Amino acid sequence: MLLICGTIPQAGASLVMGEVSFDGSRLAVGNTEIPCTQGTAALASAACVVAKHCGSAAPHAVFAGDTGSGKGSRLLYDYLSNNLPQLSPDILLMHYILPVMGLMKQVCAAADKCGKKPVMMADASSMYAAKAAGLAGQFDIFTPDLSEMEFLADPDAIHPAYISRHLFRADIACADDLIAAAFRQKSMAKTVVIKGATDHVIQEGKVKFTLSEPDLPALEAIGGTGDTISGMIGAFVDAGLTHLDAAMKALKANRKAGQLVQAKPATKVREIIAAIPRALNHN
Amino acid sequence: MMFFKKTKRQARFAGGGLVLFQSVEEAIAAEKTLRAHGYEVKLVAPPPKLRKGCDLAVEINIVEKAGVERLLRQQDAHFLEILPLKGVGELLDIVKVVNFDNACMVKAGNMKLTFDINTGVILNISGGGCPDIPFLHLAMVDKKITEVARPKENGHTLCALMLDRAFVEAAEIFNKEEI
Numbered sequence: 001m002l003l004i005c006g007t008i009p010q011a012g013a014s015l016v017m018g019e020v021s022f023d024g025s026r027l028a029v030g031n032t033e034i035p036c037t038q039g040t041a042a043l044a045s046a047a048c049v050v051a052k053h054c055g056s057a058a059p060h061a062v063f064a065g066d067t068g069s070g071k072g073s074r075l076l077y078d079y080l081s082n083n084l085p086q087l088s089p090d091i092l093l094m095h096y097i098l099p100v101m102g103l104m105k106q107v108c109a110a111a112d113k114c115g116k117k118p119v120m121m122a123d124a125s126s127m128y129a130a131k132a133a134g135l136a137g138q139f140d141i142f143t144p145d146l147s148e149m150e151f152l153a154d155p156d157a158i159h160p161a162y163i164s165r166h167l168f169r170a171d172i173a174c175a176d177d178l179i180a181a182a183f184r185q186k187s188m189a190k191t192v193v194i195k196g197a198t199d200h201v202i203q204e205g206k207v208k209f210t211l212s213e214p215d216l217p218a219l220e221a222i223g224g225t226g227d228t229i230s231g232m233i234g235a236f237v238d239a240g241l242t243h244l245d246a247a248m249k250a251l252k253a254n255r256k257a258g259q260l261v262q263a264k265p266a267t268k269v270r271e272i273i274a275a276i277p278r279a280l281n282h283n
Numbered sequence: 284m285m286f287f288k289k290t291k292r293q294a295r296f297a298g299g300g301l302v303l304f305q306s307v308e309e310a311i312a313a314e315k316t317l318r319a320h321g322y323e324v325k326l327v328a329p330p331p332k333l334r335k336g337c338d339l340a341v342e343i344n345i346v347e348k349a350g351v352e353r354l355l356r357q358q359d360a361h362f363l364e365i366l367p368l369k370g371v372g373e374l375l376d377i378v379k380v381v382n383f384d385n386a387c388m389v390k391a392g393n394m395k396l397t398f399d400i401n402t403g404v405i406l407n408i409s410g411g412g413c414p415d416i417p418f419l420h421l422a423m424v425d426k427k428i429t430e431v432a433r434p435k436e437n438g439h440t441l442c443a444l445m446l447d448r449a450f451v452e453a454a455e456i457f458n459k460e461e462i
Contacts, residue, residue, distance in 0.1 A: 009418035038409070039417035068415025068439035070347065071321065096414050098440070099346050100323075101297055124412025125442070128346075132299065145410060147393040156370030158299040159346055160393035161441035164371055217381070221388045221397040223409040223420055265386040265397045266406040 002059040002238040003087060003118070004047060004231070005076060006040030006095030006126075010065035013072035015079060017062040022048035024274060029061045038223035040095045042269045043123070043231035047093075049276045050235035050250075059235065060089070066098070073098035077107060084110035084118075092118040093234040094126035095227070099159065101133035108138050119237055122189070123230040131187050132158045139189035141243055143230040145220075146175070146196040152188060153181040175200055179207070191243040193233065193251070195226045201247045208244055211251050216258045224269030228276070229254050253279045296325050300345025302355070303329060303363040305336040313360045314341045320354055322347065333372075336363050346413060349447075350439035374444060378452045387456055391448035403428045403457045413440035428454050 004020065018030025022045045027036045034041050040063065047059045062079060066072030076097060084092070084107065092111060104126070111118055121141040122130050130136055131152055144152060151160040175194060182188045183205035194200040197217065201209040219225045229250050236246030254272070256279035261271045304310040310326065317324045322343065329340040343351050345367045355362055366372050379390040386406055388397040394416075397407045404427055408420045415438045423431045428450070435447040 007414040007417075009414075009421055035421075037417055038420050041417075066414040067418040068350065068413065068437075068443065069321065070344075070414070070439070073414055096412055096417065098344070098414055099412075100344060101299065125346075125414070126412070128412055145393070147390070147410065148412075151393070154370065158367055158369060159441045161374050161445050162345075162367050162370050163375055163392065165375065165377055218383060220381075221383070221386070221395060221407050221409055223407050223424070225409070265383050265388065266399070268407075 001057065001089045002047060002091045002093060002234050003089035004040065004044050004059050004061040004093045004095065004234065005080060005097070006043070006063060007066035007072050007076065007097055008034055008040055008063045009037065009067055011067055012065045013069070013075055015062060015064050015075055018060065020044050020048055020059045020061045025270070029063055034063065036270050036273070038269055039227060042224035042273065043095055043227040045273045046228035046231035046276060047235040049273065050232045050280070051238065053277065053280045054235065054239035056235070056239040059238070070098035073100070074103065077103035081106040081110045085113040088114040088116065089118045091121060091234055091238055093121040093230070095230070096124050097126050097129070099125045099129035099132060101129055104129040104133050104135060108135050121230070121234055123227070128159055136187045136189055141191045141193065141233060142189035143193045143195065143226065143233065145226055146194065149175065149178045149182065149194050153178040155185045176207070179205065191247065193229065193247045195229055196220070199251045201244060203244065209248050211255065214255055214259045216255060216263050218263045218265050218267065219255070219258045221265040222263060222267050222269055222272065225254060225258070225272055228269065228272060232276070256282050296323055296342070298323070298342050298344035299368050300343045300348060300365060301327070301329055301333060301368060302341040302343060302351065302365050303333070303335045304340065305361065305363060307337050307339045309361050310337060310339040310341055313355060313362060316358050316360055317341065317343070317351060317354065322351060330368070333366055333368070346440050348441055349435050349443045374441070376448065378449060380452070380456070387453065389449040389453045389456070391452065392445035394442060394445040394449050396446060396449040396453050398428050398453050398457060400457065400460050405431070408446065411442035411446065413442035415439050415443050416446065419443060419446060428457055
């Protein structure tokens with residue numbers, strides 16, 4: 001089972017959990033419809049598309065309403081800390097959440113109590129919390145963009161807002177230096193998928209795959225196009241692919257979907273998601 | 284020397300940020316205010332290298348800087364500064380600008396805001412990872428940059444502050460284009 005955990009932009013800090021369904025435009029967890037926006041909803045939608053493509057089981061999700069106060073995030077941390085051993089997912093994919101280092105440590109401790117430790121994936125602020133708390137080594141897959149890679153490479157930064165200026169001045173040409181620095185200080189998961197003008201897949205500090213075609217600069221502007229990659233990777237891993245193969249397929253499909261919709265800065269992520277089934281059939 | 288009874292959870296709490304105060308009374312009052320509004324905080328002695336004002340500070344989750352700062356100002360609580368415990372003390376203030384046909388993307392840290400250079404309509408917001416970003420995305424996208432609130436007015440986190448930095452730069456670029 002792929003278990004997707006994250007916050008959704010709804011007031012009222014309640015949990016929504018169950019099987020995720022997506023019919024091409026409507027996303028639901030159990031019987032609760034979720035607006036398919038940038039963030040965890042985009043990730044879950046893309047994961048559903050890949051699960052259907054691969055003929056594997058639909059993902060499950062635990063979402064918490066949180067518009068930034070952190071109340072929903074804390075509910076979600078507490079739920080996972082108390083219930084992960086019973087849930088024992090094959091893959092735990094953590095996404096938008098208020099980064100709280102101590103609570104992320106509790107979630108990791110709960111994951112260790114599962115019968116078989118889940119494949120641990122983190123994107124967005126779950127990745128920030130894992131790095132800031134010194135837990136990166138407990139994760140199997142991180143999916144940063146280049147600015148988040150700069151954060152992983154900064155030994156002291158607790159959030160990407162506090163990275164050193166010289167690192168933010170870096171561009172994709174400096175990716176090798178960032179990878180080496182992050183690997184040296186143990187801020188990397190076992191597999192790191194860097195999403196950018198050139199996508200990189202890194203394993204044990206070494207570049208295993210890069211992709212820069214088709215060249216679609218507008219994808220960076222479109223909110224949610226990194227989320228879709230993370231969701232697809234999770235679903236491909238759940239379907240039995242190796243982490244490297246899952247990352248390569250997701251990166252290719254995301255670019256292809258962008259190409260199919262002729263992505264522009266005004267394109268919305270729901271348009272990209274709608275094109276993923278066709279993109280997958282091209283791979 | 285002052286002693287404060289702490290719960291186990293408080294004692295374990297490590298938020299990575301400090302609010303510094305001129306006086307001990309201000310620190311104690313601010314801690315009460317923040318706690319009453321649901322923030323996890325604790326009173327600590329600031330490390331010597333960060334110490335300014337009195338020898339008592341409030342440790343906060345630095346990610347919640349925007350919300351903490353707004354609340355303290357709303358409550359007229361006096362404080363000197365909010366700082367991370369490690370690393371550079373100042374928020375990243377560099378922006379990068381990427382131009383597309385009829386659109387401009389402004390990047391600040393991990394946040395990117397893209398707007399139509401002719402109409403000022405916010406076309407997309409990308410990047411970030413804190414829970415207020417999808418909320419701000421819904422509130423701001425497809426609206427004119429001159430007609431929406433600054434992200435720091437409604438956001439709670441460091442991602443919101445980075446988005447605010449990009450927003451201010453984008454508004455400045457749009458206003459120059461309009462002249």
